[in-house]
Amino acid sequence: MLSNEEIVYVKKGGQEFIQFKKLLQYSNxxxxxxxxxxxKNYRTFKPDRSPLLNEDYKxxxxxxxxxxxxxxxxxKNLIKAxxxxxxxxxxxxxxxxxxxxxxDEIADGLITNTKDIVLSTTNADCILLLMLDPxxxxxxxxxxxxxxxxxxxxxxxxxxxxxxxxxxxxxxxVCICPSIRKCHFEVDKDVYELFYDRxxxxxNINSFIQKSNKEQKWYIDTILINKIxxxxxGILEExxxxxxxxxxxxxxxxxxxxxxxxxxxxxxxxxxxx
Numbered sequence: 001m002l003s004n005e006e007i008v009y010v011k012k013g014g015q016e017f018i019q020f021k022k023l024l025q026y027s028n029x030x031x032x033x034x035x036x037x038x039x040k041n042y043r044t045f046k047p048d049r050s051p052l053l054n055e056d057y058k059x060x061x062x063x064x065x066x067x068x069x070x071x072x073x074x075x076k077n078l079i080k081a082x083x084x085x086x087x088x089x090x091x092x093x094x095x096x097x098x099x100x101x102x103x104d105e106i107a108d109g110l111i112t113n114t115k116d117i118v119l120s121t122t123n124a125d126c127i128l129l130l131m132l133d134p135x136x137x138x139x140x141x142x143x144x145x146x147x148x149x150x151x152x153x154x155x156x157x158x159x160x161x162x163x164x165x166x167x168x169x170x171x172x173x174v175c176i177c178p179s180i181r182k183c184h185f186e187v188d189k190d191v192y193e194l195f196y197d198r199x200x201x202x203x204n205i206n207s208f209i210q211k212s213n214k215e216q217k218w219y220i221d222t223i224l225i226n227k228i229x230x231x232x233x234g235i236l237e238e239x240x241x242x243x244x245x246x247x248x249x250x251x252x253x254x255x256x257x258x259x260x261x262x263x264x265x266x267x268x269x270x271x272x273x274x
Contacts, residue, residue: 002253003018004244006020006021014066014070015035015066016035017067019032019033020130021241022173022241023132026132029137031272034130035063035268036267038255040265041059042122043122044057044061045082045100064120073116073118074116075118078095078119079101079120080102080121080268081103082103085145086106086148086153087108087148087153088106088109089109089140090110091112091164092110092111092117094114095117108148109121111139111160111165112140113136117272119139119271120141121141121268122267122268123177124255124256125248125258127149127179129141129154129177130174131158133173135168136161138161138167140157140161146187158233170234170239172239175243176223177243178246178254179222179245180246181248182210182219182220183219185220186212187217191220195225202225207224209221247259254267
């Protein structure tokens with residue numbers, strides 16, 4: 001069920017994860033994975049308490065450790081974005097030294113060309129995008145919830161890869177991890193109006209915004225929006241790879257805020273240069 005023409009499902013060392021076939025073509029360059037299993041939780045930071053004293057933190061760190069271990073990565077080299085639905089994308093040149101894997105800086109996108117650093121983002125419906133430029137050996141890991149999509153964080157990440165590392169958009173591969181899809185991303189009028197005003201410029205708006213049968217409700221296809229805006233800045237269509245997995249439809253396999261409610265856990269995507 002979690003394997004298709006774009007991804008493979010792997011069970012190894014007590015861990016389950018998916019990998020993108022396109023990225024596996026560059027397994028000599030990178031390691032990557034998107035976690036599977038709602039028994040695992042990759043939440044590691046709560047601003048209202050010390051994570052180092054929290055049992056959940058220790059358990060979740062161990063989940064990271066085992067996921068890294070089975071992919072030949074050192075979890076001590078892992079850095080996780082302190083996500084807050086921003087459009088902030090940062091370049092990472094060294095690992096965290098604050099005794100946690102969490103970045104001190106609030107960011108929803110991480111980029112590096114440094115070997116052995118493991119970039120991590122988390123989601124529970126939001127879009128995670130893994131990026132690789134195999135020519136310049138640059139990777140990125142981007143969290144784009146609906147607010148991030150409105151701010152076009154995926155585009156800003158590509159632009160930063162071009163600016164900081166001289167990447168060519170035509171060389172960049174973008175892989176879209178499991179996330180909420182149009183079938184379940186139903187929004188109220190206020191969010192609908194934000195998307196309409198922002199992306200009416202794209203044309204054919206009915207392809208990614210659809211009226212729900214419920215009064216004052218709409219369905220929005222944030223996946224399609226990201227594909228369109230990425231192609232507009234030069235990413236080749238054949239280099240945009242979609243897992244095709246809806247987190248809500250597959251709530252027994254990946255975490256989903258809409259399915260789990262306030263007690264939701266987090267899945268993770270990791271990527272590292274060898």
